[in-house]
Amino acid sequence: MLPNNLQQTAAVLAARDQFAATGLPGAKSEPWIYTRLQEVVVNPAQSAQAATSPEAGLILHFDNGLLVSGDVAWPAGMAMRVFTDADMADFAAYLPEDHLLGTLSVGHVTSAIVIEVEAGAQITELLTLRFTANVADQSAHPLIFIKQGAGSQCRIVEHHESHAALSAPLIVMDIGAEAVLDHAKMQADTDSTKHLSLTVMAVAEKADINSFTTAIGGQLARHETHMHLNGEHADVALSSIYMARGTQHQDMTTRMLHQVPNCTSSQLIRGVLDDTAKGVFQGKVVVARDAQKTDGQQMSRALLLSRQAEADAKPELEIYADDVVCSHGATVGELDETHLFYLKSRGIEADEARMMLIEAFLLDTLETVRLDELRASLTTAIQRWMTGV
Amino acid sequence: MAATQETIAAVEEATGQYKYGFVTDIEVEKAPKGLNEDIIRFISAKKDEPDWLLEWRLKAYQKWLTMDSPDWAKLDIPEIDYQDIHYYAAPKTAEGPKSLDEVDPELLATYEKLGIPLNEQKMLAGVAVDAVFDSVSVATTFREELAKAGVVFCPISEAVHSHPELVKKYLGSVVPVADNYFSALNSAVFTDGSFVFIPKGVRCPMELSTYFRINEKNTGQFERTLIIAEDQSYVSYLEGCTAPQRDENQLHAAVVELVALEDAEIKYSTVQNWYPGDAEGKGGIYNFVTKRGACRGDRAKISWTQVETGSAVTWKYPSCILQGKDSVGEFYSVAVTNGAQQADTGTKMIHLGEGSRSTIISKGISAGKSNNTYRGLVQVMPKAENARNFTQCDSLLVGDKCGAHTVPYIVSRNPSGKVEHEATTSRISEDQLFYCHQRGLDEEEAVSLIVNGFCREVMKELPMEFAVEAQKLIAISLEGSVG
Numbered sequence: 094m095l096p097n098n099l100q101q102t103a104a105v106l107a108a109r110d111q112f113a114a115t116g117l118p119g120a121k122s123e124p125w126i127y128t129r130l131q132e133v134v135v136n137p138a139q140s141a142q143a144a145t146s147p148e149a150g151l152i153l154h155f156d157n158g159l160l161v162s163g164d165v166a167w168p169a170g171m172a173m174r175v176f177t178d179a180d181m182a183d184f185a186a187y188l189p190e191d192h193l194l195g196t197l198s199v200g201h202v203t204s205a206i207v208i209e210v211e212a213g214a215q216i217t218e219l220l221t222l223r224f225t226a227n228v229a230d231q232s233a234h235p236l237i238f239i240k241q242g243a244g245s246q247c248r249i250v251e252h253h254e255s256h257a258a259l260s261a262p263l264i265v266m267d268i269g270a271e272a273v274l275d276h277a278k279m280q281a282d283t284d285s286t287k288h289l290s291l292t293v294m295a296v297a298e299k300a301d302i303n304s305f306t307t308a309i310g311g312q313l314a315r316h317e318t319h320m321h322l323n324g325e326h327a328d329v330a331l332s333s334i335y336m337a338r339g340t341q342h343q344d345m346t347t348r349m350l351h352q353v354p355n356c357t358s359s360q361l362i363r364g365v366l367d368d369t370a371k372g373v374f375q376g377k378v379v380v381a382r383d384a385q386k387t388d389g390q391q392m393s394r395a396l397l398l399s400r401q402a403e404a405d406a407k408p409e410l411e412i413y414a415d416d417v418v419c420s421h422g423a424t425v426g427e428l429d430e431t432h433l434f435y436l437k438s439r440g441i442e443a444d445e446a447r448m449m450l451i452e453a454f455l456l457d458t459l460e461t462v463r464l465d466e467l468r469a470s471l472t473t474a475i476q477r478w479m480t481g482v
Numbered sequence: 483m484a485a486t487q488e489t490i491a492a493v494e495e496a497t498g499q500y501k502y503g504f505v506t507d508i509e510v511e512k513a514p515k516g517l518n519e520d521i522i523r524f525i526s527a528k529k530d531e532p533d534w535l536l537e538w539r540l541k542a543y544q545k546w547l548t549m550d551s552p553d554w555a556k557l558d559i560p561e562i563d564y565q566d567i568h569y570y571a572a573p574k575t576a577e578g579p580k581s582l583d584e585v586d587p588e589l590l591a592t593y594e595k596l597g598i599p600l601n602e603q604k605m606l607a608g609v610a611v612d613a614v615f616d617s618v619s620v621a622t623t624f625r626e627e628l629a630k631a632g633v634v635f636c637p638i639s640e641a642v643h644s645h646p647e648l649v650k651k652y653l654g655s656v657v658p659v660a661d662n663y664f665s666a667l668n669s670a671v672f673t674d675g676s677f678v679f680i681p682k683g684v685r686c687p688m689e690l691s692t693y694f695r696i697n698e699k700n701t702g703q704f705e706r707t708l709i710i711a712e713d714q715s716y717v718s719y720l721e722g723c724t725a726p727q728r729d730e731n732q733l734h735a736a737v738v739e740l741v742a743l744e745d746a747e748i749k750y751s752t753v754q755n756w757y758p759g760d761a762e763g764k765g766g767i768y769n770f771v772t773k774r775g776a777c778r779g780d781r782a783k784i785s786w787t788q789v790e791t792g793s794a795v796t797w798k799y800p801s802c803i804l805q806g807k808d809s810v811g812e813f814y815s816v817a818v819t820n821g822a823q824q825a826d827t828g829t830k831m832i833h834l835g836e837g838s839r840s841t842i843i844s845k846g847i848s849a850g851k852s853n854n855t856y857r858g859l860v861q862v863m864p865k866a867e868n869a870r871n872f873t874q875c876d877s878l879l880v881g882d883k884c885g886a887h888t889v890p891y892i893v894s895r896n897p898s899g900k901v902e903h904e905a906t907t908s909r910i911s912e913d914q915l916f917y918c919h920q921r922g923l924d925e926e927e928a929v930s931l932i933v934n935g936f937c938r939e940v941m942k943e944l945p946m947e948f949a950v951e952a953q954k955l956i957a958i959s960l961e962g963s964v965g
Contacts (some may be wrong), residue, residue: 123554382882397897406892408903411556415879415909417623423890424903425862425868427897 099205102178104185104253109200111191119195125193127373127405128344129314133287134258137201138231152221157248157257158203158233170214171247176236178204187265187293189348194291194317198234198263205236212242212269217323219466220249226257229285236263243269243297248277248464253310257285260311264291270297271396274304275463279474282311284341285469288314296326298353303463307354308335308343309478315344322349322356323382332361334459336478344373349391352386354414358388361458364395366402376423377409384414391421395430396454398447488784491674511571516700519521519543522670525570529639529673532646538654542669552663552797555826556855556887559768559795567733567788569671569704629689630904633717634679638706641677648679652710656739656776656803664735664770664797672706672737680746689945691720706738713747713779718749720948734793744806745777749787751944752800753952755959756792761850765820766794773800777809777835785812785831787943789952791959794823801830804838804866811840814940818933818959819884820854828858832865842873845937848884849960855887862899869899877907878936880929880960930957953961 099105118125138157153173154162167173176184184205188195210216226233233255241247253260260282268274283289288311293349296302308314320329335343343366349358364372378389395404408421428450436446454477462468502644521545526536527607551562634645642649660667680686709716734756739749740748750773761764769792775784790886802811813829833838840860848854877886890903910932918928934941934953941949 137804229626278680385882397894400897401895402897404894406890408888408904408905410877410888410905410907411885412877412879412887413881413908415884415887417879417907417908417909420905421888422902423892424900424902425892425894426900 097372099178099181101192104181105199105202108185108196112193114198115191115193121443124346124375124466126450127375128313128342129166129318133247133289134230134232135201135233137203137234138228143339148376150221152223153206154223154225155204155233155235157228157231158260160204160206160233160235160412163337168216168218170211170245170398171216171220173206173208176207176238180207180238181205184236184265187267187295188263188291189293191474192291194261194289194315195263197289198236198261198291201232201234202236203234203237207240208220208355210239210241210245210247212244214245214247215241216245216247217318218248220247221462224251224253224255224262226255226259226260230255230258232259232261232302233257234261234263235287237265238263239266241266241268241272244271244384245269245272247275249274250467251278252463253278253280253282253288255288257286257288259289260285261288264290264292264434265401266292266294267400268294268296268300268302268385271299271456272297276302276304277462277464277467278304278316278446279471280306280308280314281313281474282309284312286311291317291319292316293321295321295323296327296329300324300328302327302329303461304331305462305464306333306345307474308333309337309474311341311343312358313342313344314467315346317346319348320350320358321351321426322351322358325353325355327356329356329358330332330461331358332458334363334455334475335372336365336475337372338367339370341370342370342373343370344375346373348374348461349376349378349379349389351378351380351387351389353381354383354385354387356384358390360391360393361461362393362405363455363458364393365398365406366395367398369399369401371403371405373405374423375407375409377411377419380412380414380417380419382413385416387414387417387419388419393421393423394454395425396451398427426466449474452476453478506552516565517567517671518904520941521569524573525671525673528570529642531642535598535642535652539670540657540667540668542659546663546666546670547662548625549662549663549666553912555857556796556853556889557797557826559796562733562768564703570673584588585928595881596825601946622881627687632681632684633686634675634677635690638675638708641708645677645679648710649677649708652708652741654739656741656774657737657772661742662772663744664959666774667739668704668706668735668737668772669848672704675706675708675736677707678709678717678719678858680711680717682712683714683717684797686717689718689720691722703732703734704737707736707738708742709750710747711743711748713744713746716747718750718945720751720945722753722951733768736772738771738773738800740775740784741855742775742777742782742784743911745781746779747783747785748775749785749798751948752788752790753948753955754788754790754792754796754953758792758823759794761821763794764778765855766823768839769793769796771798771799774803775801775811776803777806777838779809780807780835781809783958784804785814785943787814787940788816789818789944789955790815790825790827791955796823796825796827798827799829799833801836802820802840803832803927804869805834806838807833807835808837808839813840813842814943815844815846816847816937817845817854817942818849818956818958819854820849820959821852822850823852825853826855827858828856830859831861831871832863833860833871836867838863838866839870840872842871842875844875845940846875846877846886846934847880847956847960848877849880851883853885853887855889856905857889859891859893860901860903861893862901866896867898869896872905873899873900875903875905877935878904879909879924880909880933891896926961929960933960
């Protein structure tokens, strides 16, 4: 769903040129040191398949990167529109400069929509963004620009179930003062799909963000999240669970930018890796000179279930203010034999004991999810992953 | 070629009678500025080196030409003109001094000022000193006592002649020539350094110590140290550095290689307090050091302890390659930056052997306008069954214009390996300061006390005589950072 000329706007053309000029990151590119992009198929879908019939509820459905939902019954205070040229320039301004994922998807945009939440609107209905694809050699590049007004509240979930060469959604959320956002992402693309996403959240004062990612799909997936804390007393909680097996590759990359004083951020990351899967966590917390009284916490743990699995972590702190409390921790290890023994000695089968311990390992992260209605399906998804279904 | 002719002429001139005005008024013989194959041949000839070493140097130089200066560190380094540096300077003496009496008294006086224990009094302290003045070792004490134990402790230029088989076997075996830009440069132009060999089963009877100084203006120092500890041996090596004030930046690119065989232990301690430059960072030392130890044998242990307070720019990652089964690597570091200093320092622990263990304790203190980065890598390779790492990085910020950064890299390829990393960043709390004020300490004393407490875990790893000095050093380094 694009205005006819959007693909020809200056911002799109510039991004396309930039992407073509820079190409994929080389072996020495620091941001991609653990995730090598050997080959990325960029073949944006041009036109939608037959539009699906509108789904019940507040659902926006992107198929092959194109918006296919018909009319949606928008609740009062929430509305959607297609990008204008001005929106495109506005959107691009939020993206980090010369960022591979930014130029990739802006340059090859397949769909671009703005969702606006009016100031003060309390939207309790869950907005679902569904991303599907069924063409194996195509790529999807939807741009989604969410503008959440001051004092508003909204709840958003992304479901990624694509079968394509590449799914590369670009999401910018501008979250107004005192706004509350509950956000979740469920990524379960097929294991031949590459998933390269970039989510940028610009957070104003006293906003309250809770974002949760579960990543279990894709051949290679990179979930990059940039948080710009621009207003004082903002509170951000970012949690992720990634699980990979076979030859899957999961990459969680976060940048938490504390630009102003008195903000709080916390990150919990848990990874479970089996077979020859590889898991990557790169998390950077930057505290600017003026951002006094920052409280920035980050904890990443990875569990290796097989001898060939690999976990790489690079938690970074870059701190320029002196009156701050920042910490990060990272651990990598296997299931504790003594824990297994304890359970087995109480008559629990080895497989079941392992599952219990993995669930326990993920539990504290799962508990941070504020979208209560998702918790059950998240737990199911994790259990299904563990039983290999 | 004209340039080559010029160099040759300059080399000839330099080798003839030549006089300079020096701060310490000692005649110094030095190679002309610049770096090319002729300079390397000149250095090699000066050292009367065997052909294989000259070849090795030239190969390193060719490698270096193809390499780029690393830019991944969080450092802002002005471009270095490698052709504007003297690569060789030696205090001029008729013949090598046989005893202290023969050493130039001016030189001894300078050491005295720096508090280097070269003279008799220090014999009581049990310190054997291989003092390095600019690039050539001029005096070595306690050689005989060490020789009795079978320990070889001498300048590496001497070891090339006295123990060529050892030097040939181990030189460049831990830090390959082309490991990085600065190690390649060092391999091409290194002038001197220390060589230590501890034979099987010997516990070195005393702490070995060497003092590096940079004195000659515009003289890069390219020290090369090689320590080999055979099976079941033990050695503790102390390195301390001072340098007088200079206006121009001085380059230091040292390489230190440690080899620990079965059940051997090497403890390497450094106190580095080179001139950090003035408040704007002008004139300080550039310290680009490659230090690496290999635990080749089972149960071998290498322990690095460093107190880094000096230099304008520090780029230094003392590392351990834990090859042996149950081998142990340790890294204890205190890095203090003040003024406009920049430090990017940390360690690498490469776990290859089964049951290998490593501990990293890093304390970074930033004050003034400085930036202090911990950068470390912990890598558990597939065969490192039950490897264990614990890392703790704490940063302390003094003032609101400095920066503290932590960049740990963790790569785990074996599920039985356990890797833990913890990092915190904080400042001196008002409560702590208030408590000290209450007891009559002024601001500066209080900060010094608190910072020394913050570093205690590392300080206790230092040998006694260093620990006292290091505590004073930290207090001095933080002067002017408060109030």
